Amino acid sequence: MDAMPPPSRPVAGAEVPPGAALLPVTVDVVALTVRDDALHVLLVERGVEPFRGALALPGGFVLPGEGLAAAATRELAEEAGIAPPGYLEQLGTYGPLGRDPRGPVLSVAYLLLAPDFGLVRAGSDAAGAAWHPVADVLDPGALGFDHGRILADGVERARSKLEYSPLATAFCGPEFTVAELRRVYEAVWGVRLDPRNFSRKATGTPGLLVETGRFTSGGAGRPAALYRAAVRAPGIQGVGGSAATGDDGPASVPVVLDPPLLRPRS
Amino acid sequence: MDAMPPPSRPVAGAEVPPGAALLPVTVDVVALTVRDDALHVLLVERGVEPFRGALALPGGFVLPGEGLAAAATRELAEEAGIAPPGYLEQLGTYGPLGRDPRGPVLSVAYLLLAPDFGLVRAGSDAAGAAWHPVADVLDPGALGFDHGRILADGVERARSKLEYSPLATAFCGPEFTVAELRRVYEAVWGVRLDPRNFSRKATGTPGLLVETGRFTSGGAGRPAALYRAAVRAPGIQGVGGSAATGDDGPASVPVVLDPPLLRPRS
DNA sequence: CGGGGTTCTCGTCAAGCTGACATCAAAGCC
C-alpha cells in the first residue's frame, strides 16, 4: 500500500454532504525503546513554527492518497533516517479542537515498540531525532502541542501491553536472554523483578519464548540461554504480503498471553 | 463543548502545508448493551447511498467546529432519539483508503457501553435505530462499509474492558444485583460463570461494588442485595464541568480492577 | 591454576487465589 499512487483529485469530499468538515490530519508516533535499562522515546526538535525549538513527537501531515500506517512509517523514515524495526499499533486520535494554534487539526497517534535501533544524523541536524529518557519529558509542558498527553497515553498503553501480550519481545533483538527480557519489563514498569521468579514465569508462559539452543558467550557470569520471540511482531517491515485493503485500523494484538504476566501490585 | 459555535471559516487548513490532505471525517459508534442475557448492538438501516438499505453503525460526518466526542453524542442523539446514558470511549480510527466508495474518508469509531435504554421511534422510521443481537451480525458482510470489522473490534475491546476495569457496571442501571452483573459478564464473554464464585469475586474486589443496604423484592427466590457502581462511569451525560479543553483523545480507564476479573481460559 | 565474584538455572515452601461443590437462608407459589 505504500506504493499506491495518489488519486486524481487530491482533496476528497466531492460526494460528501456539504456541511461536513474537511480536516487536515497529522500522524504522530510515540516510538519507545529500552536503552541503559531505562525507557526512552524518540523526539525531534521542531525547526518551524508552531513550537519552534521545542521537543515534539515525530510526525507530520497525511498526504493525499496515503494511508495512516503508511504515513506513520514515512514520517519515521524521514525523521529517524531509517525504516525502523519493531511493532506498530494505533494509539488513538486527538483533536481536532484546541490542540494546534494553526486551527483544527486531527492527529492520529501511533505507538512503536522497537529495539534500540541507531539513528541516522542522531542529534546533528537541527530537526534530527534523538532518544530521550521518558522520565525526563513526562511532565506536562515538556513537549509541544498536546504531545505530553499523547506520550503519557503511549507509555500507559505499553505498560498494559506487556502484561497481556508477548510484545515485550518487540523491544529486544532477534535473539535475547531471559535477563534482557526482564530488564525490558523493569524499565517499562519501573519496578524490580526477581530474576528467578521471572525466569520461571517467562519460560513457562506459552506463546512467549522459543528456545534457540544457543547460549551467550563472553559476558560476565554463567552463559545464558538465547531465545527468540514466539510470535514475530507484525511490525513495520515484516508485513510482507498485502494486508488486504489498506490496513489502517487499530492493530489487533497478535497473541494474548495466557496466563498474563501481571505487574506486581504495589 | 457541545455549545461551541462554529469558527468563522468552516474549512480549516489555511496555514497547513499545501501538500497535506484535507479529509472528511466521520464518527461511528459501537453502542453495546445487554438485553435478554445477550449482547446487543445499536444499528441503523441506511436510507441513502452508499449501502442503502443495509445495516450500519450509527454515525455521520463531523461538522466544522465540532469535537469528536461531541459528534459522537450528537449522532447518537439524532439516530437513537435520546441522549443515552453509559460510558463512551474512543475505539480507533479507520481509513482513509478503501473503506468508502465515495472516496477517502477517515472514520473515528467510539464504543458506548450502556444499559438497555429505550429507543425513540424504534424500528418505525426508515432510518430508525434498533438493537440487534451481536451474534446475528458478527459475520463479515452483514454491515455496510467496514462496520463489521469495527464492530468486531468493539466487542473485543468490551470483552477485555470487563476483565481489567469496573465498566461492566456501565451496562447496569443505577442499582443492580450481583446476579445482574454476572449476566453482563456472561453475555459479553459468552460463557457461563458459577454464581457462587462470581459473587465472592465481585464483592471481594475493591473498586467495583458499593453496598446500598437495600434489597430486591417481588421476584422469585430470596431477595438479593442491591449494589451501586463504585465508580460512576465518566459517560455522555455525567461529565458536568468542562473537561478542560475539548477532550477528544482516547478516554482513559477510570479505575483499574486489582486484582482483575479474568475470564475463564478455554 | 585455583579462588572469588558474577550471573544464570533449578528447587523449596508458605500464603493466597481459583474452581468445584455442599449447605443454609429467604422469598413466592400451590
Add this chain to the structure above:
DNA sequence: GGCTTTGATGTCAGCTTGACGAGAACCCCG
C-alpha cells in the same frame, strides 16, 4: 405448610505467586 427458586456463605483440593536457598558455569585476578 411443603415445594421450588434464587441468593448468600462455607469448605476443600489444586494451582500460582512471592520470597528465598543452593548449585552450575563463566570471567577475572592473583
